[in-house]
Amino acid sequence: MKPRLIAAVVASAFAAPAMAQLKPVSGFEWSLYGRVYLTVEQVEAKGGTSELSSRTRVSDNSSLLGVRAEKDLGGGLKGWGQLETGFKADDTTGGTNSFATRNSGVGVQGAFGNFFFGRWDTPFKISQVLAVDPFGDLTIGAPSGVNVRQTGFDNRANNIIQYWSPTMAGFMVRLGMTSNEGKSDAAAVPGTAAGANPRLYSGTLEWTQGPFYASYAYEKHKDSTGNVVATQGTDETGHGISGKYTLGSWQLSGQYGQYDRTGTEKQKSYALNLMGTFGVHQGIVSYRSSQDGGATGTTQPECKAWALAYKYLFDRNLDFIALVTQVDNNTAGLCDFGQNGVGAAAIAGGGDPHGIAAGLRYTF
Amino acid sequence: MALLLALAWSAAAAQSPEERIGALESEVQQLKKRLDALEGRQSAAAAPAPADCPGWDRLRMSLTQAEVRGLLGEPAKIESTPLQIKWNYPCGRAYFDVDTKRFVGYER
Numbered sequence: 001m002k003p004r005l006i007a008a009v010v011a012s013a014f015a016a017p018a019m020a021q022l023k024p025v026s027g028f029e030w031s032l033y034g035r036v037y038l039t040v041e042q043v044e045a046k047g048g049t050s051e052l053s054s055r056t057r058v059s060d061n062s063s064l065l066g067v068r069a070e071k072d073l074g075g076g077l078k079g080w081g082q083l084e085t086g087f088k089a090d091d092t093t094g095g096t097n098s099f100a101t102r103n104s105g106v107g108v109q110g111a112f113g114n115f116f117f118g119r120w121d122t123p124f125k126i127s128q129v130l131a132v133d134p135f136g137d138l139t140i141g142a143p144s145g146v147n148v149r150q151t152g153f154d155n156r157a158n159n160i161i162q163y164w165s166p167t168m169a170g171f172m173v174r175l176g177m178t179s180n181e182g183k184s185d186a187a188a189v190p191g192t193a194a195g196a197n198p199r200l201y202s203g204t205l206e207w208t209q210g211p212f213y214a215s216y217a218y219e220k221h222k223d224s225t226g227n228v229v230a231t232q233g234t235d236e237t238g239h240g241i242s243g244k245y246t247l248g249s250w251q252l253s254g255q256y257g258q259y260d261r262t263g264t265e266k267q268k269s270y271a272l273n274l275m276g277t278f279g280v281h282q283g284i285v286s287y288r289s290s291q292d293g294g295a296t297g298t299t300q301p302e303c304k305a306w307a308l309a310y311k312y313l314f315d316r317n318l319d320f321i322a323l324v325t326q327v328d329n330n331t332a333g334l335c336d337f338g339q340n341g342v343g344a345a346a347i348a349g350g351g352d353p354h355g356i357a358a359g360l361r362y363t364f
Numbered sequence: 365m366a367l368l369l370a371l372a373w374s375a376a377a378a379q380s381p382e383e384r385i386g387a388l389e390s391e392v393q394q395l396k397k398r399l400d401a402l403e404g405r406q407s408a409a410a411a412p413a414p415a416d417c418p419g420w421d422r423l424r425m426s427l428t429q430a431e432v433r434g435l436l437g438e439p440a441k442i443e444s445t446p447l448q449i450k451w452n453y454p455c456g457r458a459y460f461d462v463d464t465k466r467f468v469g470y471e472r
Contacts, residue, residue, distance in 0.1 A: 033445035068445060084446065103446065136463050246428075251464075277426040277466060313425050316448070316459040316469025363447050 027072030036089050037061040039139060039321070039359030045342045048329075048351025052342050059340040061138040061359070063089040064102055077110040082118075103156065114164040122155045122202040122227075123162070123174035127215035128240040129154050131206070132253040134275040134284045134309075135338065140355045141307035141323045142338025143271040146288040149259040150334050152226035153219055153238045157200050170209040176202040182230055190233035197232075198224040213244040225261065234262045251275040259293065265300055267293025282311035284323075294332050303335035304328050322358040417455035420472065427467040432458055 039061060044054040066084035073079055084102040105118020121130065125137075128148055135142040137154065144154045162176040178200040188195025204217035221227050221236040240257035256270040269290035276283045286307045292300045309323035327335050331350040336342060342353045419435035427435075432451070436458065439451035448468075449460040456472035 029443070031443070031445050033447050035447060066446060082446075130463070249426075275464075277464070280425045282426070313468060315425075 025071075027074075028069070029071075030067065030069035032065075032067055033364060034063075034065040035361065035363045036063045037138060037359065037361040038063070038089055039357040041140060041340075041355050041357040043140070043337075043342060043353065043355040045346035045351040045353045047349075048346055049349030050345050051351065052346035052353075057340070058090045059140075059357070059359075060088040060090045061339060061361070062102075063087050066102070073108075075110075077108065079106075079108055080116075081106045105162075111166065113166050115162070117159075117161040119156060119158050120160050120162060120176070122153075122157050122160070122200065122219060123176050123204040124148075124202045124217040124219035124238060124240065125154050125156070126174060127204040127206055127217045128242050128255050128257060131213060131215065132242045132244050132255050132273070133271075133338075134251070134253065134273045134286065135307070138339055139309075139321065139323060139359075140337035140340055140353075140357055141284070141286065141309050141325045143255075143273070143286060143288045143305075143307075144338040145336040145341055146290050146303060146305045146327065146338075147255060147269045147271050148240070148257060149226070149236070149238065149261075149267055149269070149293060150290070150336065151338070152221075152236065153240070153257070153259065155200070155202075155219075155227045157202075157227055160200070167208070170207050172206050172208075174202075174204045174206070176200070178227075184230065184232070188232050192232060193230040195232045196223040196230040198222060198227075198230040200224070200227045211246040213242075215242050216240070217242075236261045249277050251277070261293070264295055265292040267291065267301075280313045282313060284309040284311070290335055293334065299330075299332040301332040301334045302330045303333040305335060317362055317364055319361050320359070321361065322356075324356045325354070327353040417453075417472070420455060420470070423458070423467060423470060425467065425469070426464075429460060429465055429467075432460075432467050 037060065039059050041057045041059055042054060043057060045052040064084055064086050066082060068080065068082040070078055070080040083100045083104045085099050086101045103120050105116045105120050107114055107116025129137050129144055133143055137144055144151050148154045157178050159179040159181060160176050162174065165173040180197055180199045183197045184193055184195050186194040199222045200219065202219040204215055206215040217240045219238045223230060223232055223234065225231050225234055225236060236259065238257055238259045240255060242255040244251065244253040253273045254271060259267045267290060269288065271286060271288040273284065273286040289304045291302050294300045305325065305327040307323060307325035309321060312320040314320065325337065327337065329335055329347055329350050329352055333347060333350055336347055337353055337355060347353065422435050423432065436453055439453055441452040443450045443452065444462065447462055449462055451458040456470055458470045459468050460466060461468050
């Protein structure tokens with residue numbers, strides 16, 4: 001049998017079932033997307049009570065695979081669903097390769113805005129971290145290890161219901177609230193999970209006009225720390241403002257926040273970032289600082305950090321990054337890298353995380 | 365009638381495999397066109413082919429969306445995933461990074 005004939009036979013064998021599965025539905029669209037982002041790093045943390053000696057790491061920076069589908073329902077209404085899964089591309093440590101671990105949900109969108117629920121980034125994170133962080137909250141250079149209460153307000157919340165308004169005169173509102181299905185029916189024991197009724201409320205007001213972006217955000221964690229650990233009697237609240245201004249090849253961005261937690265001093269932190277993009281070359285300079293936030297009556301934490309990065313943009317799929325970052329903690333310091341941190345033990349007593357990294361990001 | 369069928373069968377049998385495949389491909393194309401017409405889709409062949417695509421040769425990495433709009437005009441359709449924004453034109457697609465909103469590449 002000649003090759004062309006073989007191809008025709010094979011094609012006809014598969015054609016019928018394929019057409020049955022992929023029958024076009026008017027108004028239905030879906031997309032598969034993903035990212036693989038790995039860096040090779042040299043990290044260490046000196047000066048603490050338990051130093052982390054210099055070592056080489058291959059680190060994953062939130063590699064993911066997602067599917068998003070939308071269906072036009074007519075009358076300007078659209079139904080949508082998204083399942084996004086984080087995959088560690090370097091190893092399986094931590095067992096994070098389970099399904100739909102990242103932004104996943106179902107919703108309805110229309111002239112009224114977007115209403116959805118599932119597991120999703122909180123409005124606070126969207127406006128105070130993702131909108132203004134030139135690192136995209138990825139790599140050891142990201143500021144969130146210093147700001148937003150050392151990632152405590154950098155949340156992707158489970159069981160969250162959100163509403164995003166349409167943009168009117170440049171303004172939009174995002175509101176979110178989690179369910180309290182983690183509620184404990186045990187007798188309340190302050191400082192433990194017993195009797196806790198954990199819940200998260202988050203909201204932001206954002207304004208975008210041409211090269212300007214500005215936002216205010218509020219978030220409350222009831223009976224929990226960092227929306228992660230149910231802790232009866234411990235509440236956290238955060239207020240943040242952020243802004244971004246683009247002028248030609250330059251982009252200046254910043255964020256300032258104040259964070260209260262039951263039994264601690266109010267923590268204040270800020271970040272300033274400058275990004276320059278010149279064709280395929282991109283440079284980032286970032287400085288951040290955090291003060292206080294420790295238990296009342298004790299030595300208060302304080303830290304300063306900076307990051308310097310260079311990116312080479314190969315094309316729409318691939319870019320290269322090289323960066324160096326340094327975090328300086330005082331003896332009570334709490335700060336770490338934004339992602340793939342050295343850990344609390346290496347920071348305790350004033351450990352100063354330092355790292356250099358180089359890597360590739362492939363996006364599709 | 366039987367005679368006609370016999371003639372048709374013998375004619376088909378006389379064709380080489382390549383000729384039969386060619387005929388089948390042609391028939392599939394015709395059926396696709398009919399299906400597109402019945403479902404109201406515009407087939408690629410029927411789409412208005414742009415005479416030229418001005419501006420595409422001037423695209424450069426990291427242009428802003430305003431700059432790309434200035435070169436290519438308004439996109440016919442905008443699509444996005446959580447990672448990339450895609451502007452569709454009759455000539456091709458322009459892609460933007462979701463975070464920076466800057467042009468990162470195109471397909472034509």
